[in-house]
Amino acid sequence: MTRLTIALIGAGSMGSAIGRMLGASGARVLTTLEGRSAASAARAREAGMEDAGLADLAASDFVLSIVPPAVAAETAERLAPALNKASSKAVYIDCNAVSPQTVATIARTVDATGAAFVDGGIIGAPSSPKFYFSGPHAARANVLGDAGLAVRLLDGPIGAASALKMSYAGITKGLTALGSAMSLAAMRNGAGDALLAELAESQPQLAAWLAGNVPRMPPKAYRWVAEMEEIAAFIGEDFVEHRIYEGAAGLYARLAHDKAATDALGRFFTERGG
Structure with a gap:
């Protein structure tokens, strides 16, 4: 050959x-x-x-x-x-x-x-x-x-392979965004430990998934901004759910520079979750 x-x-x-x-x-x-x-x-x-x-x-x-x-x-x-x-x-x-x-x-x-x-x-x-x-x-x-x-x-x-990638990443990286956003909100309002305990009790698979993925996200956050924007475009402005990914893009843009927040997420899922 x-x-x-x-x-x-x-x-x-x-x-x-x-x-x-x-x-x-x-x-x-x-x-x-x-x-x-x-x-x-x-x-x-x-x-x-x-x-x-x-x-x-x-x-x-x-x-x-x-x-x-x-x-x-x-x-x-x-x-x-x-x-x-x-x-x-x-x-x-x-x-x-x-x-x-x-x-x-x-x-x-x-x-x-x-x-x-x-x-x-x-x-x-x-x-x-x-x-x-x-x-x-x-x-x-x-x-x-x-x-x-x-x-x-x-x-x-042409477009089918990209649509698959957008859909898959929209679920996995979108879930990472949701877990990060709600964990940070819970910690800001004194409910962080209670949230993690409840997830571990009632949603153990989800708790384990977030613990395995959220702490690994910060070094990649800057690269995921444009990807979330592409996913929003993939969904289309005619569908209100495209705003979910515009929000995720904004979150990743912030986390790319907010070391205090990403350090807090790392501690939240490793020290408490571990």
Whole structure:
């Protein structure tokens, strides 16, 4: 089998972990370190990813975009000129936590270059991610299963994989937001210990889930702001429940900078819950 060359844009914790998996399976993994932080550059090199120019990325077999949701569309626009010029074009897979509306915009950018576009969604931790793919070219991404990724093909159009990601994250990260918000409110009003005791007694599974997820949230809160905004857009302004996720975005924006609140949440669920 021909060795795959896979360009991976984004060397955060998820991107570097996936780069390591692909490299371990024998694929050549390229990335761009231009403008990246020293920490991201170090993660990429440790994962065996090669720094490359945009022309080399565009000529790969696949491009996986795994970046913060707020820059997903910008990332496609940045690579589009190189895709336009490439004689052999990569299959571009957007793997970001964005709404179907946003992914449709990205697809139009990629389609204009003549490259094939696949809608992707990642569910799971960096150590065990699952990739869901949809759209008319999704079957072309099946080969990534031989390159070490857990691949699931959806029988749906562009937007289906993103809709799945939005729905799943809306439940899991939305529940983390609700648990954080109500725990902070209970603590502010002298009912924190009573709330945790009642959850442990009447909702033990929920109490255990919150104890396992809320304390791990603060370092990720800044990244979840745009994701909550994308989920609100996914639901749509015609449906009042989109405001739930606008509120969650505001909460995560606050918690990204409110160390006193996140420290209180950590103590609440570890010292009392433990």
